Amino acid sequence: MTTAPTSTARHSASRPAKVRLRGERSPLASTALHLTLIVASVVAVFPVLWVLLTSLKPAKYATTADFFKETTFENYTNLIENTKFLTWFGNSLIVAGLTTLAGVIISASTGYAVSRFRFPGKRGLMWTLLITQMFPVAVLIVPIYNIMASMGLLNKPSGLVITYLTISVPFCAWMMKGFFDTIPREIDESGQVDGLTPFGTFWRLILPLAKPGIAVTAFYSFITAWGEVAYASAFLVGEDNLTLAGGLQLFVNQYGAQWGPMTAASVLIAIPAALVFLFAQKHLVTGMSAGAVKG
C-alpha cells in the first residue's frame, strides 16, 4: 500500500499532471465553483423573481426596471375582483383533483401486479404503458375532440378529466410500479404465510407501506394536469369554463399584454406549487428513475 492517498505529493512530483483528489480544491477552483453556481442560480431564479417583483409594482411601472419605488398589492386585488381568476383556479382544482383521484385509484393495483407477478401479457402491458407515455398530444387530440363533441362533453370539466386520464393512468401505473418495487418481497411472503390472498396482501400490507409513493405519484399527476395546455386550449371556450392555463393566455395575447394581472396570477399559481414541489422532489426523482431505469 505504498500508493495510499497520502502519497499524492510524491506522485505529483514524478508525474507531469498533478493528481488532485476529490474534495481537495485550490482557492482558485473554489472561487470558480462558487462563481459558476452563482451565475447558474441567478439564471434559474431570476425570471421567477422578476415576475414576483413586477406583480408587486403598480401597473404603470410594470415594464420598468425600477424595483422598490412603490410596493402595492393592487395587481392582486385587481386580479381577484375584476377577472375570472378564482373561477379558473376552481376549474383547475376540480379538473386536476378529479384526474389525480381517478388516475391513482385506477392504476394502483396494476402497479402492484406489474411489480410482483409474472403473468402472460405482462410484457405487452408494460410496453403499452411505456409507449402511451410518449404519445404526442397530436395523435389523440382530434379523435378525442370529435368523440367529446358527439357526446356533448366539450367545454365541461368531466370531458377534460376523461381526456387527462389518457396521460395520468399510464404514468401513475408506471410510477407506482417503481415504488412497489422498493418494498421488500418478504412482506408479501409473510402476508401469504398469514393466509392473506394477493388482494389482501396488496390492500392490507403493501398499500399502507406505499403511501408516501402514492402521495408523490398523486402529486405529480396533479401537477401534470394543472399545467396541461394543449387539451385545455382546444377543448374549453368561454371565460367561465377555462382552466388557469387557458385563462393566463387571455392576459397575454397577440394584441397586447396585461402584465399586471398576468404576473400576479403567475405568483398565485406558482408559489404554492413550488413550495410543495421542493419538498416532494427528492422522492419524485427516486420514483421516476426506479421505474424507468430498472424497467
Add this chain to the structure above:
Amino acid sequence: MAVHTSQSVVKAAGAESARGRSRGTGNPPPPGRLRRALSTHWYAWTMVAPVVIVIGVIIGYPLVRGVYLSLTDANERNVARSIGVNEMPATYKFVGLDNYTEALTGDQFLGTLGWTLVWTVSCVAITFALGLALANILNRKFAGRSAYRMALILPWAIPGFVSVFAWRFLYNEDRGLLNRILSGGGIDAVPWLDDPTWAKFSVIAVNVWLGVPFMMVALLGGLQSIPSEHYEAAEMDGATAWQRFRHVTMPGLRPVSTTVVLLSTIWTFNMFPVIFLLTRGGPGEATQILVTQAYKFSFEISPRDFAQSSTWGVLILVLLMVFAAIYRRVLRTQGDDW
C-alpha cells in the same frame, strides 16, 4: 384455497413466463391450459383489468379512430355535428393513403420535421451538458450546497405555462427586461420572438431553462449511486480528475443518462406548451414543431383540417416509436436490459 392460489402465483413469478414457453415449443397449447392459466393468473389479470379497460377505451379507441381519420378527408365541414337541434351526418370519405403521400412529398412536413429535429437535438444536448456539469459540481461538498441546489431546481417547480409567460415578459421587444439590459449596454433591441432566427434561439433557451433541473437532479442521483471505492481505486492509480470523470463517472452514469436522454428526447419532441405559448409557431412558421403544427391544422385554421392533423399525429407517433426502438436496440447491443 386462498393460500394455495396465492402460493401458485408466487411460484409463477419465479417460473418462465407462459408466453416464453409457448414461443419455445411452437406447439398448440395442450387442452386445459387456458383454464390452468386462468386459475394461476386470475389475480394478476383482475388487478390489471382497470388499467387495461381504461387504456383500451380512452386511448385505444381514439387511436384507432385517429388512424382512420388520417385515411379520410375529414374536416370541420364534413364530420358529424349538430347545429341547433339538427344532427348532420358525417359526409367525409375514405381517401386511402393520399394524406400520407401529400405530407411526405410536400415541403411543409419535411421542413417542419427538419426544425423539429434541430430543436430536439440542440435542446437535449445543451440540457444534458449543463445538467451534467451542474450535477458534478453539486456532488462535491462545499458550503451552501443545499441552497444552490434549491435555487437550481426552482424552474422545475414552477408550472410550465407560468414559466413560459414569465419568459414572454422578459423577451418583450419594446419593454422586456432583456432588451432593457442590452440598451443599458448600448446594444440595439433584439426582436427575440419576432425574427425567425432569434425566435428559434429564444424557444430553445426557454426549453433548456425548463429542462436542466430535472436532468441535474436525475444525474445527481446517478452520481451518488456510484460506489466511492471506484474513485479511490482510480486515485490510487494516479488518475487525473478528467480521467476519473471519463472512466469512472461516465460509465457509472450510463443507466441514468440513457434513460433521461430517452425521456427528454421524447418530451422535447412533443413539447407543446413552450412553442405554443411563446411564439404560436411564429414568426411565420419558423418555430413550428410537428406537434404544434398538427394542433394548428385542427384548431387554429378554418376550416379545421382533421384529416391532415391526424396524419401528422400518426407520423409523429411512428417517428417516436422508430426512434425508441432504435435507441433500445443500440443499448441492447451494448449490454443493457432495455
